[in-house]
Amino acid sequence: MKIYISADIEGVTGVMHWNETEKSKPDFQEACEQMTKEVKAACEGAINAGVKEIWVKDAHETGRNIIASRLPREAKLIRGWSEHPLLMVQELDKSFNALIMIGYHSYGSSSDNPLSHTLNPFELNYIKLNGQFASEFLIYSYAATTFDVPVIFISGDEGICKEAKKLNNNIKTVAVNKGVGNSVISIHPQLAVERIKKGVELALKRDVNQCKIHLPAHFEVELSYKKHWKAFKTSFYPGMRQISSTNVFFESKNYDDVLRMLLFVT
Numbered sequence: 001m002k003i004y005i006s007a008d009i010e011g012v013t014g015v016m017h018w019n020e021t022e023k024s025k026p027d028f029q030e031a032c033e034q035m036t037k038e039v040k041a042a043c044e045g046a047i048n049a050g051v052k053e054i055w056v057k058d059a060h061e062t063g064r065n066i067i068a069s070r071l072p073r074e075a076k077l078i079r080g081w082s083e084h085p086l087l088m089v090q091e092l093d094k095s096f097n098a099l100i101m102i103g104y105h106s107y108g109s110s111s112d113n114p115l116s117h118t119l120n121p122f123e124l125n126y127i128k129l130n131g132q133f134a135s136e137f138l139i140y141s142y143a144a145t146t147f148d149v150p151v152i153f154i155s156g157d158e159g160i161c162k163e164a165k166k167l168n169n170n171i172k173t174v175a176v177n178k179g180v181g182n183s184v185i186s187i188h189p190q191l192a193v194e195r196i197k198k199g200v201e202l203a204l205k206r207d208v209n210q211c212k213i214h215l216p217a218h219f220e221v222e223l224s225y226k227k228h229w230k231a232f233k234t235s236f237y238p239g240m241r242q243i244s245s246t247n248v249f250f251e252s253k254n255y256d257d258v259l260r261m262l263l264f265v266t
């Protein structure tokens, strides 16, 4: 078996402030240590389930957060950003058996995480996909579905775990933080590591095809910008329409078009 792990930081145990997510800030060190531990735990769970090849995407900000030397030898690490439209799941293709998400967080404008956002947190209020608020989990679950790869496990805040269960109840989830206003209530970091390791192992020992989801036949995307002139600018992207001072709208039957659009306007 060959699996893919996409890792973010805003849903890592205890993380609740932007200073903990920025490489240049002193608060970052502990968060990136825990992010590394949680990714390592997912790798170890996968190895226990018989996985021989693991690709890890460091999918937060600089793409240079995970401490590579702490990962097992079976793992290849993708650092930085190729700027391919697959972004957080760069290099994912039909050869993978399953996708795992670690440190994921609730969608932009959600109250389930003080750091909730979708893609660029400094430019966008939210993204809606077919009328629903879209999380990075949803955007890249759909991307994986175009390759027939199921998301089988996610760890992060309670909100994103609930969203995953709603999309497919067979997806295994480990909630590590509960967002309350501008705070999080977290489980112990070591307990999170243990639950992630066990959860990934169990998820891979079951029939992963039970986690497959349905890809919509038509996509309507609404983006809401913090600055009105960003909406004005992106309204010039082919097929994009400005629908209010801050919001733009795009539609397509092809999900690749959606991913390409998001690459250029976020």
Ligand SMILES: [Zn+2]
Residues within 6 Å of the ligand: 008, 009, 010, 059, 060, 061
């Ligand atoms: Zn992030």
